[in-house]
Amino acid sequence: MATLTLLLTTLLATFTDLVPIVAVMIGFQVLVLRQPILNGRRIAIGILYTLIGLVFFIVGLEKALFPVGELMAKQLSDPHFLFGVAETPADAPWWSYGWIYLFAALIGFSTTLAEPALLAVAIKASEVSFGAIKPFHLRVAVALGVAIGIALGTFRIVTGTPLSYYIIAGYLVVVIQTYYAPKLIIALAYDSGGVTTSTVTVPLVAALGLGLAATIPGRNPALDGFGLIAFASLFPMMTVMGYAQLVECLSMRAISRRKNAPPLPKRCGLGRRTKSNESKTGDSP
């Protein structure tokens, strides 16, 4: 019975999510485009599938993962578990929270792999690149980024260092990487920062952040609990660009190993491939 109520309320919530989109589309269809949509019936069935899928997915999360995951986040940050005493010692060193960092990284990695929005973007990217970008590889790259980001975010809550230092340093790395990464990946890398923070990851990560900020002396849950999500959207940009750089470098190495191949462009090392650089290597006998 409880499951049925949950199913119905989730259906209603997802449906209200979908209504504005459908309204805008029908409005434009009738007022501006005045053209029937190709394959309208198939598309309608597809949207119905998406709706059913999302409802089942969200109810499954509520039943299977969120209760256990949230309880787990609380128990792991509990001083009883970490130190065996009722109150966190004020001078506890940062490394005594080892389990928290491991849990943060693993939960970030595994929830991102199950994130439906990321799956959608990965499928689209593989379609557009004619299979050059493997959906699974891209998602693993993003998941690694989220894992690093959330582990570092919990470290920040434990040590109490200012959020802005990490974020500004992270953006600096992103700017530098943008300069060296293959042009094709840049927009996709930026997008993958935004899709990681949706259905699966946010509730579990928020529970971890709030639980941690509540138990460590001197932290304010309202101010320190939120930073984790910012970390989870920053680091995937780095890992996705890094993944593209690695793939490009490996394929260039493979080409240069063939006979009569042009010499390896400097791009794989530190230098950036420029016009003058290319012509120099081409002219040499």
Place this chain on the structure above:
Amino acid sequence: MSFDNKNIRALYRSPLILPFLWMRDAVRDLLPIIGVIGFFQLFVLQKPFPDLGEMLSGVLMLVLGLTFFVRGLEMGLFPLGESLAYALVRKGNLFWLLAFAFAMGFSTTVAEPALIAIAGKAAEVASVAKLIGPGEAEKMTYATHLRYVVAFSVGIALLFGALRIVRGWPVHYLIIGGYCVVTLLTPFAPAEIIGVAYDSGGVTTSTVTVPLTAALGVGLASTIHGRNPMVDGFGLIAFASLTPIVFVMGYGLFLFGIQG
């Protein structure tokens, strides 16, 4: 009958086998998270699962849900986004294209449940910090305004993103420029609004909006002559997670003034 490749391929396409193949992918995607939760519960915390039956039925629903979702994407939201992009480009009217982008961004965000939750929490925090009055009515107005600011900013993001695809501006200058604005605003904005601002950037991209936005961007970039869908088609989601941070902090500065 010999089992050459053709027969096996035909077998794979048969309606009896195909659903299991789709489900296999969903199972593979969900295994890591189940493994992590199981490992920590049984080996680190050393506690049994509170309700195993409930958990197993939930996992089954997760698998079914992910399978339906992916099938639905390929049948519904992806082709819809692409055919709309195609129809709008063929219409040849930039105004309507931008109007559509804005309407989609605004309408999908303004009623988003996660945003409503965050706006309510933000009103609570602002009221405790005495930035706004303690009354329920004042909190309500603040939360509603905040929601409209975020929805407006997502509309602007998609409008700007669509214009970028049409004009072919490079995405990284715009995004990096935007984050420079964020880092410049952060020290001046009131501390109570910074957390909300960063969080609202994350909640605007819901699971329904993302596939449609991606399909729209890629559709635009592959229909407009001289645009590369890989270079120009992505980036809309990045805009939609950036502009709310800027707009909410700007709104906080406008409302409460510069804080130490």
